[in-house]
Amino acid sequence: MIRMTEPSKITAVPDHQPAAGGIAARARASVGPKYLSGLNPEQREAVETLDGPVLVLAGAGTGKTRVLTTRIAHILSQGRARPAEILSVTFTNKAAREMKHRLGQMLGHAVEGMPWLGTFHSIGGRILRFHAELAQLKSNFTVLDVDDQVRLLKQLLQAENIDDKRWPARMLAGLIDGWKNRGLMPSQVPSGEAAIFANGKGGKLYASYQERLKILNAADFGDLLLENIRIFREHPDIVRQYQQRFKYILVDEYQDTNVAQYLWLRLLSQAPSSGSSLPGLTRQSVASSQDGSPGLDASRRPGDDQDNALPIPGAEKVHVKNICCVGDDDQSIYGWRGAEVDNILRFEHDFPGAKVIRLERNYRSTGHILAAASHLIAHNEGRLGKTLRTEDHDGEKVTVTGSWDSEEEARGIGEEIEQLQRQGEKLNEIAILVRASYQMREFEDRFVTLGLPYRVIGGPRFYERAEIRDALAYLRVINSPADDLAFERIVNTPKRGLGDATVQMLHDHARKRRIPLFEAARAVVETDELKPKARGSLRDLVTQFDRWRAQREVTAHTDLAQIVLDESGYTEMWQKDRSADAAGRLENLKELVRSMEEFENLQGFLEHISLVMDREGGAEDDAVSLMTLHSAKGLEFDNVFLPGWEEGLFPSQRTLDEQGRAGLEEERRLGHVGLTRARRRAKIYFATNRRIHGTWSTTIPSRFLDELPAANVEITESKGGSGWGGSGGYGASRFDDMEAFGSSYSTPGWQRAQANRNRGGQGGGGRGGFEEETASFSTSASPDFGSFSSRRRGPLTIEGELVAKSTGTTSEFALDDRVFHQKFGYGRVTKIDGNKLTIAFDKAGEKKVVDSFVQRA
DNA sequence: GACATCTGGGTTTTT
DNA sequence: CCCAGATGTC
Numbered sequence: 052m053i054r055m056t057e058p059s060k061i062t063a064v065p066d067h068q069p070a071a072g073g074i075a076a077r078a079r080a081s082v083g084p085k086y087l088s089g090l091n092p093e094q095r096e097a098v099e100t101l102d103g104p105v106l107v108l109a110g111a112g113t114g115k116t117r118v119l120t121t122r123i124a125h126i127l128s129q130g131r132a133r134p135a136e137i138l139s140v141t142f143t144n145k146a147a148r149e150m151k152h153r154l155g156q157m158l159g160h161a162v163e164g165m166p167w168l169g170t171f172h173s174i175g176g177r178i179l180r181f182h183a184e185l186a187q188l189k190s191n192f193t194v195l196d197v198d199d200q201v202r203l204l205k206q207l208l209q210a211e212n213i214d215d216k217r218w219p220a221r222m223l224a225g226l227i228d229g230w231k232n233r234g235l236m237p238s239q240v241p242s243g244e245a246a247i248f249a250n251g252k253g254g255k256l257y258a259s260y261q262e263r264l265k266i267l268n269a270a271d272f273g274d275l276l277l278e279n280i281r282i283f284r285e286h287p288d289i290v291r292q293y294q295q296r297f298k299y300i301l302v303d304e305y306q307d308t309n310v311a312q313y314l315w316l317r318l319l320s321q322a323p324s325s326g327s328s329l330p331g332l333t334r335q336s337v338a339s340s341q342d343g344s345p346g347l348d349a350s351r352r353p354g355d356d357q358d359n360a361l362p363i364p365g366a367e368k369v370h371v372k373n374i375c376c377v378g379d380d381d382q383s384i385y386g387w388r389g390a391e392v393d394n395i396l397r398f399e400h401d402f403p404g405a406k407v408i409r410l411e412r413n414y415r416s417t418g419h420i421l422a423a424a425s426h427l428i429a430h431n432e433g434r435l436g437k438t439l440r441t442e443d444h445d446g447e448k449v450t451v452t453g454s455w456d457s458e459e460e461a462r463g464i465g466e467e468i469e470q471l472q473r474q475g476e477k478l479n480e481i482a483i484l485v486r487a488s489y490q491m492r493e494f495e496d497r498f499v500t501l502g503l504p505y506r507v508i509g510g511p512r513f514y515e516r517a518e519i520r521d522a523l524a525y526l527r528v529i530n531s532p533a534d535d536l537a538f539e540r541i542v543n544t545p546k547r548g549l550g551d552a553t554v555q556m557l558h559d560h561a562r563k564r565r566i567p568l569f570e571a572a573r574a575v576v577e578t579d580e581l582k583p584k585a586r587g588s589l590r591d592l593v594t595q596f597d598r599w600r601a602q603r604e605v606t607a608h609t610d611l612a613q614i615v616l617d618e619s620g621y622t623e624m625w626q627k628d629r630s631a632d633a634a635g636r637l638e639n640l641k642e643l644v645r646s647m648e649e650f651e652n653l654q655g656f657l658e659h660i661s662l663v664m665d666r667e668g669g670a671e672d673d674a675v676s677l678m679t680l681h682s683a684k685g686l687e688f689d690n691v692f693l694p695g696w697e698e699g700l701f702p703s704q705r706t707l708d709e710q711g712r713a714g715l716e717e718e719r720r721l722g723h724v725g726l727t728r729a730r731r732r733a734k735i736y737f738a739t740n741r742r743i744h745g746t747w748s749t750t751i752p753s754r755f756l757d758e759l760p761a762a763n764v765e766i767t768e769s770k771g772g773s774g775w776g777g778s779g780g781y782g783a784s785r786f787d788d789m790e791a792f793g794s795s796y797s798t799p800g801w802q803r804a805q806a807n808r809n810r811g812g813q814g815g816g817g818r819g820g821f822e823e824e825t826a827s828f829s830t831s832a833s834p835d836f837g838s839f840s841s842r843r844r845g846p847l848t849i850e851g852e853l854v855a856k857s858t859g860t861t862s863e864f865a866l867d868d869r870v871f872h873q874k875f876g877y878g879r880v881t882k883i884d885g886n887k888l889t890i891a892f893d894k895a896g897e898k899k900v901v902d903s904f905v906q907r908a
Numbered sequence: 909g910a911c912a913t914c915t916g917g918g919t920t921t922t923t
Numbered sequence: 924c925c926c927a928g929a930t931g932t933c
Contacts, residue, residue, distance in 0.1 A: 143922065172923040196923085216929095272923045307922095388921065487919050489925095509921080543909095550909045585909095662923065681920050703919055721920085744918065745924035 086124050086157055090117075097375075097408045098122045101131060104320075104402035105375040106305070106395070110439045111424070111727035112415030112687065115377050116146075119301055120153045122375060123165075127158070132298040134164035138319065140171050141303040144663050146685065147173075150303075167297070171312050173662045175275035179282075180658070182289060186278040187265040191654055193527060194661040195264075195271045198520065199536045200224050203267075207259055211252065218249045227257050231273025232389030234280055234311040237261055268533050276311045283318045294323035298373065305378030305398070309389040317401070320374040371402050380435050381428050382724050384681060386717050387706070396435060413439045413727075415687055417446025419763040420733045424726035426760040431716045448765040449726070449733045451756055456740040456747075457490070457695075461497040464692050464736065468503065468675060471690060478504060480689035482676040484725050486701040489743075490694065491677055498675065508678035514660060518625065518636040519643055523660060525615050529599050530657055533567040542572075545624035547588040553581060569596070595619065608653040612644050680721045683728050691729035694736040696722075696753035700743075722755050735759075 087095060094114055097107045098121045109115035123139065126132050141147045147169050154165070167174060176194060183190040195203070204220040204227075226248055230240050237258040245254030264270060270278065283290035300320055302308070308316070376398060383392040399405045413421055421441050428434070454460040468481055483494055491507060498505045513519060521544055527537035542557075543549045561571035575581060576590040599615055606614070616622045622640065625633050650656035676688070695701055702718035710717070726733050737752045864870065868880045870890060878890040 170923065176923090194923085275923080385921075387919085489918085512922090546910080548909070552909080679920060700919095705919060742924080 084125075084128060086121055086128070090114075090121065091412055093408055093410050093412070094118050094121075097377075097410065098125050100375075100406055100408070101126060101129070101299070102373055104371050104373075104398075104405040106398045106402075106405055106407045107375065107377040107410060108407065108435055108437055109377050109379055109410040110413060110437045111379065111382060111724070112413040113410035113439070114414060115303075115379075115410065116149060116153065118410070119303060119375075119377055120150055120157060122301065123150075123154055124157045126299050135166055136296060136298040137165065137167060137301070138174070138297040138299070139165070139168040139301040139303075140174060140316075141168075142170060142307055144170055144173075146170075146303055170662070171315070172272055172275045173659070175279045175315065176270075176658070176662055178293070179270065179275055179278050182282050182286075185282050185286065185289075186270070186274075188270060188278075189268050191268070191531060191658075193267070193269040193531055193534055193537070193657070194275070195269050195536065196515070196520075196661055197224065198515075199269075200227075200271050202536060202539075203263060204256070204260060207256055207263065208249075211249075211256070213249045213252065223248055223253070223256060226253060227260060228271075228273055229389060230257065231271075231277050232309040232311055234277065234314045236277065236281065266533075267535055268531060269536070273311070276315050280311065280314050280318065283315075290318055291323050293319055294321055294372075300372070300374040302374070302376040303378075304382075305376035306380050306383035306392055306395040307378070307385050307390045308394045309391055310394075313391065313394050313401075316374070320371050320402075322372045371404075374402065379437075380433075381431070381437065381720055382684060384684065384717060384721050384724060386710070386713065392433065396433065409437055411437050411439055413441045413443075415730055416441060416727060416733075417443050417731055419445050419448045420726060420729050420731075422763040423449040423733065423759050424723050426763070427719060427726065427755060427758050428723040430758050431719055433713075433716060447732055448763055449735060449759065450765050450767050451696075451735045451737070451759070452767045453752065454736060454738045457493055457738045457742065460694050460736050460738045461493040464494070464694060464734075465497045465501050465503065467692075467734065469501065476690060478673045478675045481692070482678065482683065482686070482688040482690070482728065483692040483694065484678060484680045484683045484728065486680055486695055486703060486721070488679055490700075494677055494694075504672060504674035505677050506672075506674045508676055509682035513639070513642075516636070516639060518639055521621060522612070522616060522640055522643055523657070525619060525621070526612060526653060526657060528569060528596060529603060529611075529615070530653055532569045535561070535568045538568045538572075541619075541621075542568075542592070545620045547592065548584055549589060549592075553585050553589065556580065569593070603653065608650070608656060609644055609647045611653065612647055616640060616644075680725045684724055687728050687730055689730045690732040690734075691725065692734050692736070693722075693725050694738075695741075696735050696737045696756055697741065697750040698753055699750060700741065701753055702755070719755065719758075 087098065090098060091114075094117065097105065097118045101122075107115070107118060109118065119139070123137060126137060127134060139150065141150065151165065151168060154168075169177075179186060179188070180190045180192070183192060201220045201224050204223050205215055208215045208218065208220055208223070226244075230244075237254060240254050240257065242254070245251075245257070247253060248256065264274070283293075297319055300316065302316060376395070378395050380392055380395050383390060383395070386392060394401075399407060416424070418441055421439055421443075425439050452463065454463055464483065468478075471481060472478065485491055485494075488509075495505065495507070497503075514523070521541055524537035524540040527534045528541065531537075539554060542554060557568050557571045557575060560575055561568050564571070564574075566574075572589055573593050576586055576593060579586070581589065595618060599611065599618075602614065603611055622637070625636050625640070628636075647653075647656050650659065676686075698704075701722070702715055706714035706718055708714075735756070737750075737756065739749060740747055741750050742748075864880050864883060866880055866883060870878055870880060880890055
């Protein structure tokens with residue numbers, strides 16, 4: 052067994068007595084229910100401590116989900132509560148689904164009766180629908196997504212004559228979102244903050260935005276919780292009702308909660324008997340050792356004053372009931388969108404008498420990987436401190452590999468993946484985790500060339516796709532005629548000759564009479580204010596909607612959706628579209644209609660679509676996963692590649708600039724998350740030159756590399772040779788004074804990296820002459836590429852890889868063939884080399900691809 | 909009103 | 924460099 056020797060930085064909680072606890076646990080284990088067997092003593096304690104507040108600090112890979120689901124099973128089987136009396140919140144639908152699934156397995160039947168297991172937003176939305184009238188909404192209100200929000204704000208800005216170039220709607224949306232995340236209603240926004248937008252109009256805009264939402268019978272994501280909080284505060288009888296209902300509360304990923312979610316939980320977690328105020332709602336100052344940036348600090352904290360003023364009447368005495376929060380402060384990576392690590396750091400203070408349980412036994416990674424991750428995260432100061440340990444063997448060391456530039460990095464990783472594949476590794480067990488999504492393209496290009504199957508995780512979600520949003524807009528207008536945003540979205544989609552001018556006049560008309568756009572349209576077609584052509588198509592549209600609404604009564608909602616898509620000409624619009632992704636979009640539309648079957652009716656579907664629709668699937672095929680570090684949280688792979696560990700990219704310069712020390716610590720946690728995704732192999736990369744926004748710049752290795760423990764890390768040479776060209780002209784490193792764990796590294800590569808780093812400063816000009824086309828060669832086939840420059844300039848290198856990789860068989864394609872590629876669309880074959888084709892794509896430009904990836908068009 | 913050209917801006921992402 | 928939004932032209 053390997054034990055990390057890193058001492059806990061903060062030990063707010065004494066260690067539990069291993070002897071006594073262990074014996075007691077073992078004694079119980081022999082008689083306990085079946086679902087408890089196989090839990091280690093800490094996990095078991097987390098499951099069995101049912102009374103009072105519990106914080107489970109669950110490090111990466113320590114069986115967090117298992118504890119949560121077992122705890123629910125335990126509560127149920129002990130008869131402590133019925134399924135409908137347990138509130139269990141997660142952040143993502145995926146996590147909620149996973150819990151439901153595992154619970155079903157554990158209990159041996161599907162968990163139909165857990166209506167309150169879901170995401171914060173879906174549960175908040177559910178509660179809000181019950182009390183919609185208290186928020187001046189109807190229970191069929193629409194949930195707006197960011198796009199709708201921004202368009203609405205744009206309209207408000209126009210109405211106020213504010214230049215939306217100088218004051219972009221998107222920025223205002225971000226501000227409002229931030230306020231809502233902090234639980235602030237328009238009247239509670241600190242005046243200083245409200246004033247920063249549009250010369251003091253920010254607060255007023257927030258207020259009028261809220262008014263507009265009510266008129267549109269709509270709520271945004273933030274409202275789903277904020278309106279809950281307001282209703283709870285203003286109606287003690289209602290909050291009491293929920294407090295009584297929820298006998299147990301479980302929270303997943305507590306480190307990611309924001310202030311609003313925290314307040315919401317506080318309100319629900321009080322014992323119903325006390326209609327009391329909440330101590331601990333005073334959020335002043337927990338130690339803020341990690342807050343190094345005063346400016347940011349000031350902007351993050353002002354909400355606190357507001358929190359102090361919570362208008363909750365009643366006695367002092369508080370009974371907090373059985374709330375169990377599970378989280379890992381070391382995996383808090385969403386501070387930039389309002390998550391408050393403080394929530395978890397302050398748990399014991401907020402919930403007096405809380406029991407804190409640490410899960411420190413890692414069941415995922417090998418010794419070296421865990422040691423590297425632990426050592427890295429130990430550099431953070433603001434943490435509760437955990438000491439992860441594993442009983443697994445040491446395994447392979449974490450590797451650090453430097454390359455000349457990002458192309459070489461991608462090439463090297465591609466080769467290593469092929470190597471792993473030859474060793475029998477499943478591609479599904481290989482992931483590349485990047486800091487920023489622009490890093491992905493280089494890998495995609497490379498994989499396409501190699502013919503290596505891959506999938507990108509994350510990216511635009513299903514319901515964010517234009518075609519889905521369009522289809523939904525049609526259905527929204529049918530369901531809710533007051534939904535102006537939806538109407539506006541589809542009024543001229545597909546093109547009907549109803550452009551800006553027409554819409555503008557509908558707006559005027561609607562505003563004058565205070566009616567929705569749709570009704571305005573109905574009225575306007577009776578007049579001759581529009582040109583005959585526009586008038587005709589608008590009349591047709593109104594008639595169509597009337598007909599669809601009538602059909603709704605007698606037609607299944609899935610059929611109706613299909614009818615609407617067909618009759619509106621929307622399907623046809625994509626059928627006619629010759630672009631590469633049209634086929635995929637039609638497929639998505641089919642998928643949308645199919646997914647409607649799970650819902651009772653149109654109303655039910657629309658209520659949930661914006662909250663629970665996420666893309667899934669595609670996991671059947673064996674493919675390498677490509678994603679950001681953020682979207683990797685919660686996942687694990689045998690083999691994890693971590694490219695781009697360079698100053699500026701990772702840690703991200705922008706985070707450092709904006710959030711200072713706290714930002715650096717969050718970046719470091721991101722590194723920790725990345726490493727702990729790996730079960731057996733973790734491979735880190737950095738490049739000396741990287742192209743950012745089109746220009747090449749020279750970079751220096753990430754300071755995080757210095758923070759890895761030398762004993763668990765192996766420095767390897769970049770495949771294909773000498774790494775660093777170091778073109779001089781640097782200033783002193785900012786990090787010379789940082790503790791350098793890696794200073795004892797002795798391989799040539801590392802020394803060169805160090806030498807380069809110590810000369811390093813901010814990239815500055817290194818615009819090397821890399822304009823030449825990618826030198827794609829296969830190292831294994833070309834052992835003697837000596838120096839970088841000889842590789843770079845030699846024309847043969849371009850052919851090297853193609854020759855090496857060619858199958859030798861003649862391609863079934865001929866020059867000038869018209870072909871279609873899933874990703875790049877249509878194109879023409881310009882060159883053939885064995886099974887590798889060079890294709891000039893209509894949209895995507897010239898690419899080299901393997902012939903099996905294209906078909907004749 | 910529809911299409912072409914231009915400019916500016918560019919982490920991370922859930923709901 | 925590459926995309927989205929905004930402006931300009933027919």
